[in-house]
Amino acid sequence: MSERLVExxxxxxxxETDSEPRLQRYSVACREEWVVLDALNHIKESIDPTLSxxxxxxxxxxxxxxxxxxxxxxxxxxxxxxxxxxxIRVEPLAHFPVERDLxxxxxxxxxxxKRVRPYLIPKEVKAVSDGEYRQTPAELKKFKQYxxxxxxxxxxxxCPEYGIIPKFIGPAAIALAHRYNQDSRDxxxxxxxxxxxxxxxxxECSFTGACSDVCxxxxxxxxxxxxxxxxxxxxxxxxxxxxxxxx
Amino acid sequence: xxxxxxxxxxxxxxGLSWIFRHPRYLRYMTREFSxxxxxxxxxxxxxxxxxxxxxxxxxxxxxxxxxxxxxIVFQVITLGFAAYHSYTWFKLxxxxxxxxxxxxxxxGAAIAGAxxxxxxxxxxxxxxxxxxx
Numbered sequence: 001m002s003e004r005l006v007e008x009x010x011x012x013x014x015x016e017t018d019s020e021p022r023l024q025r026y027s028v029a030c031r032e033e034w035v036v037l038d039a040l041n042h043i044k045e046s047i048d049p050t051l052s053x054x055x056x057x058x059x060x061x062x063x064x065x066x067x068x069x070x071x072x073x074x075x076x077x078x079x080x081x082x083x084x085x086x087x088i089r090v091e092p093l094a095h096f097p098v099e100r101d102l103x104x105x106x107x108x109x110x111x112x113x114k115r116v117r118p119y120l121i122p123k124e125v126k127a128v129s130d131g132e133y134r135q136t137p138a139e140l141k142k143f144k145q146y147x148x149x150x151x152x153x154x155x156x157x158x159c160p161e162y163g164i165i166p167k168f169i170g171p172a173a174i175a176l177a178h179r180y181n182q183d184s185r186d187x188x189x190x191x192x193x194x195x196x197x198x199x200x201x202x203x204e205c206s207f208t209g210a211c212s213d214v215c216x217x218x219x220x221x222x223x224x225x226x227x228x229x230x231x232x233x234x235x236x237x238x239x240x241x242x243x244x245x246x247x
Numbered sequence: 248x249x250x251x252x253x254x255x256x257x258x259x260x261x262g263l264s265w266i267f268r269h270p271r272y273l274r275y276m277t278r279e280f281s282x283x284x285x286x287x288x289x290x291x292x293x294x295x296x297x298x299x300x301x302x303x304x305x306x307x308x309x310x311x312x313x314x315x316x317x318x319i320v321f322q323v324i325t326l327g328f329a330a331y332h333s334y335t336w337f338k339l340x341x342x343x344x345x346x347x348x349x350x351x352x353x354x355g356a357a358i359a360g361a362x363x364x365x366x367x368x369x370x371x372x373x374x375x376x377x378x379x380x
Contacts, residue, residue, distance in 0.1 A: 099256055227344075
């Protein structure tokens with residue numbers, strides 16, 4: 001099995017002893033099929049047990065191991081070492097405060113996610129005895145791609161708007177709100193609009209498109225945000241210029 | 248939380264370095280920056296309208312100024328930025344305006360292509376009305 005020596009420059013920060021983060025270099029004998037997460041696991045097991053980072057599934061499902069690899073937001077479990085040359089710099093996700101080493105504080109995203117009500121608010125509440133809420137394949141396809149989001153927050157690390165204006169609700173939360181708005185069984189759009197159509201909602205987005213570029217699940221949050229903008233604009237025109245159309 | 252554990256989150260400041268982190272950010276900023284030239288050119292044309300309202304002498308002086316080398320350079324740069332802005336913007340239209348027919352979505356190339364087609368047709372019409380051919 002072929003092995004090569006890979007140099008990793010990892011950002012370290014210990015809140016108990018450090019006043020600011022620093023970079024630490026590790027030389028790791030890596031196998032051809034290893035990803036960045038394998039190298040980090042190897043460092044933790046054999047070189048430096050104090051290194052902290054989040055991970056769980058190692059298969060791009062849990063969304064825990066998001067980090068910056070050579071300045072680009074990546075899932076460490078999906079970033080193959082063979083795709084990089086020279087020293088690989090591994091840092092915590094950009095735009096989030098660093099808790100320790102590669103672990104970030106994600107409270108801001110969790111709060112925003114809660115605020116957009118990313119769950120089904122049924123249009124009509126039915127008793128269990130009335131049966132399931134049925135949906136055609138076409139209705140499912142309308143929102144399915146957005147339901148692939150794994151909350152990994154790579155899109156927040158890629159978004160310059162979020163870096164400049166931290167109040168911006170951001171790509172994943174709005175894309176998830178859009179996912180439910182697009183669902184034929186849902187009736188919660190008006191409730192979500194309060195957060196999503198606010199200034200700090202879609203209107204902070206200037207369509208950089210980086211969120212969609214870096215999404216490991218090929219969700220298109222940038223598209224979702226533009227669609228929300230268009231619908232919100234139509235709402236405004238209907239309300240102010242054609243009030244008779246209001247239901 | 249374990250006893251003795253302290254929290255002191257560190258927020259890293261990025262400044263403007265993000266623009267150079269990946270070519271996509273540079274492309275994005277070029278698109279945004281193009282607005283300055285397009286906006287400037289538009290204000291200039293409004294000023295041209297004022298010259299028209301001020302009478303033949305002012306209007307012909309404005310037309311002469313349009314032919315000056317500095318003015319031509321500015322217009323060529325603005326045209327380049329306007330074309331780049333329009334190209335990048337129309338390329339994004341499939342994301343903003345997806346069309347679903349039955350279970351399937353219309354391919355993005357068809358949506359962007361339709362926008363490019365209308366853009367070309369309108370440009371030809373404007374050039375024709377302006378007497379270019």
